[in-house]
Amino acid sequence: MTLNGLRQMVRHLLPSSLHHCPLRFSTPPPLPNKFGLCLTRPITARHPHPPPLSPPAGLSSAANMSTTTSTTSDSSDLGTIINQKKALRTKVRRALRSMDPNLRSQEDEAIQNLVLQAPWFKFCESLCAYISCSALREVDTSKLLHEILDLSSKDYPQKRKTLYVPRVEDKNSYMRMLNITNISDLIANSMNILEPAPTDVDGNDREDVLLSDHPVDLLLLPGLAFDKSGRRLGRGGGYYDTFLTRYLERAKEKKWKRPLLVALSYSVQIMDDDIVPVTPTDVFIDAIVSPSGVIPTSAAAKERFQL
Ligand SMILES: Nc1nc2c(c(=O)[nH]1)N(C=O)[C@@H](CNc1ccc(C(=O)N[C@@H](CCC(=O)O)C(=O)O)cc1)CN2
Numbered sequence: 159m160t161l162n163g164l165r166q167m168v169r170h171l172l173p174s175s176l177h178h179c180p181l182r183f184s185t186p187p188p189l190p191n192k193f194g195l196c197l198t199r200p201i202t203a204r205h206p207h208p209p210p211l212s213p214p215a216g217l218s219s220a221a222n223m224s225t226t227t228s229t230t231s232d233s234s235d236l237g238t239i240i241n242q243k244k245a246l247r248t249k250v251r252r253a254l255r256s257m258d259p260n261l262r263s264q265e266d267e268a269i270q271n272l273v274l275q276a277p278w279f280k281f282c283e284s285l286c287a288y289i290s291c292s293a294l295r296e297v298d299t300s301k302l303l304h305e306i307l308d309l310s311s312k313d314y315p316q317k318r319k320t321l322y323v324p325r326v327e328d329k330n331s332y333m334r335m336l337n338i339t340n341i342s343d344l345i346a347n348s349m350n351i352l353e354p355a356p357t358d359v360d361g362n363d364r365e366d367v368l369l370s371d372h373p374v375d376l377l378l379l380p381g382l383a384f385d386k387s388g389r390r391l392g393r394g395g396g397y398y399d400t401f402l403t404r405y406l407e408r409a410k411e412k413k414w415k416r417p418l419l420v421a422l423s424y425s426v427q428i429m430d431d432d433i434v435p436v437t438p439t440d441v442f443i444d445a446i447v448s449p450s451g452v453i454p455t456s457a458a459a460k461e462r463f464q465l
């Protein structure tokens with residue numbers, strides 16, 4: 159069968175709401191996911207990389223953002239810390255791969271239910287969230303996203319939340335958070351992570367959270383390892399730390415309330431104190447949602463959660 163024939167066949171099998179999505183999946187074959195979407199598309203860098211960030215002031219960017227500070231590090235020990243990060247990523251990836259699938263499903267359910275019941279989620283009006291990728295063994299967000307997007311459709315206009323999700327623009331740690339209103343706004347990138355196209359079906363640019371005149375209240379973050387002091391280890395791309403630094407700088411300039419930075423974490427991803435290495439650009443989080451509960455990790459979150 160020709161590639162066009164295959165495209166026609168898959169288009170036929172998809173719900174009509176997805177027919178506008180480009181279908182390019184000669185490599186690799188698409189995998190179904192919990193979002194009900196399975197398209198692959200190469201990343202295109204349509205937007206130039208933004209100007210460099212202002213240099214971190216001595217300590218971590220977190221130090222400038224009124225939350226926990228990271229450990230000071232000079233260039234001599236920076237290399238050591240980078241190697242420690244790599245080693246911990248390898249260890250956690252291995253632990254995630256060997257996690258029992260039933261336990262994973264239970265934890266996915268528990269974590270998402272905790273988020274759905276939390277006042278800081280229920281009452282938030284605008285948020286950024288990641289689109290989970292099961293191949294990366296990330297905590298599932300499909301239930302949360304369906305809940306947010308279903309509510310924002312027709313039945314509950316008064317409860318509408320504005321949702322922004324990540325889109326990788328280039329490999330130099332440049333990621334934007336773009337507004338979506340429907341799951342079918344998502345298509346898979348070359349890493350097989352679902353993300354929005356830069357424009358909607360009508361050809362209008364999607365709103366970029368960094369250009370919005372309104373703040374977000376909450377960011378739901380992925381990552382590989384976390385601790386109770388708010389340290390977060392990502393996948394090593396620097397996408398989130400760069401984005402968070404930029405967003406927090408903007409919020410400060412605009413005198414907006416600092417949003418809550420909340421990571422979703424399986425039990426095996428929560429580390430003892432002093433295990434998660436930090437470098438000066440790491441942004442500390444406010445809370446971790448684990449299957450056994452919400453763990454506030456910053457003074458602001460402890461106060462807010464009244465614990
Ligand atoms: N769901 C989700 N979306 C996201 C992120 C994320 O972590 N999760 N990102 C957060 O940055 C950005 C994409 N960054 C990514 C960075 C690394 C890998 C990845 O596949 N890493 C492999 C190792 C690859 C290698 O070392 O060569 C892995 O972690 O197993 C994927 C996405 C934006 N979107």
Ligand SMILES: Nc1ncnc2c1ncn2[C@@H]1O[C@H](COP(=O)(O)OP(=O)(O)OP(=O)(O)O)[C@@H](O)[C@H]1O
Nearest residue numbers: 211331391392393394395396397398399400403439
């Ligand atoms: N705010 C930032 N400004 C400039 N570069 C940054 C920033 N944050 C991270 N980087 C760079 O990105 C690279 C990866 O950083 P790091 O290992 O901390 O990423 P990570 O926390 O694993 O990933 P992510 O932030 O995407 O979750 C490093 O070279 C780091 O210097």
